[in-house]
Amino acid sequence: MEITLIAAFDKNQAIGKQGDLPWHLSSDLKHFKKITTGNTIIMGRKTFDSIGKALPNRKNIVLTRNEKWEYEDIITINNPNEINSICKNENEIFIIGGAEIYKAFLKTATKMILSYVETEVEFADAFFPVFEKEHWTIVNQSELIREEKDDFPYRIMTLKRVVK
Numbered sequence: 001m002e003i004t005l006i007a008a009f010d011k012n013q014a015i016g017k018q019g020d021l022p023w024h025l026s027s028d029l030k031h032f033k034k035i036t037t038g039n040t041i042i043m044g045r046k047t048f049d050s051i052g053k054a055l056p057n058r059k060n061i062v063l064t065r066n067e068k069w070e071y072e073d074i075i076t077i078n079n080p081n082e083i084n085s086i087c088k089n090e091n092e093i094f095i096i097g098g099a100e101i102y103k104a105f106l107k108t109a110t111k112m113i114l115s116y117v118e119t120e121v122e123f124a125d126a127f128f129p130v131f132e133k134e135h136w137t138i139v140n141q142s143e144l145i146r147e148e149k150d151d152f153p154y155r156i157m158t159l160k161r162v163v164k
């Protein structure tokens with residue numbers, strides 16, 4: 001099973017501010033929707049709170065330590081290892097954040113789809129984990145993208161793990 005981290009971060013690997021995304025990147029959200037629709041997404045409880053509902057046409061899994069936590073159309077897990085049984089028949093699953101969840105899955109991830117946003121967010125409070133660049137190879141890199149409703153330009157890179 002391919003475990004794919006999908007994230008957008010700035011020049012300092014910032015991903016969030018005050019529980020929300022630090023930017024509006026409409027075209028990146030469309031890209032996220034296109035990639036994840038029909039697939040399984042796994043998120044932290046705080047990221048779920050910021051979205052507020054299950055994302056449609058995807059199997060939504062939320063990681064929380066609270067064993068009583070539940071929500072409509074959400075599969076709850078209390079330990080990252082539970083994905084091995086819940087997702088055993090899937091080819092690829094998508095870890096969609098936030099910071100704690102990326103960190104929890106970084107060691108087992110085999111692929112990353114990263115939007116490198118050309119800005120530096122002030123007072124960011126959530127960051128993508130530091131990863132060993134030499135353990136990954138870039139398999140795809142987009143042109144610089146900036147559509148009408150995007151706050152900043154960004155480039156999408158796909159990386160695959162080369163060293164375990």
Ligand SMILES: NC(=O)c1ccc[n+]([C@@H]2O[C@H](COP(=O)([O-])OP(=O)(O)OC[C@H]3O[C@@H](n4cnc5c(N)ncnc54)[C@H](OP(=O)(O)O)[C@@H]3O)[C@@H](O)[C@H]2O)c1
Nearest residue numbers: 007008016019020021044046047064065097098099100101
């Ligand atoms: N730019 C991007 O691509 C992107 C993507 C997603 C999110 N974000 C941003 O990231 C920020 C949220 O990130 P965050 O790190 O604060 O929160 P998070 O990773 O979304 O969620 C953290 C929560 O997940 C649960 N959790 C974490 N590790 C666990 C483990 N090992 N076992 C069981 N449960 C575990 C805990 O939930 P309980 O407290 O319920 O136990 C914890 O409080 C927001 O600003 C959001 O907008 C950015």
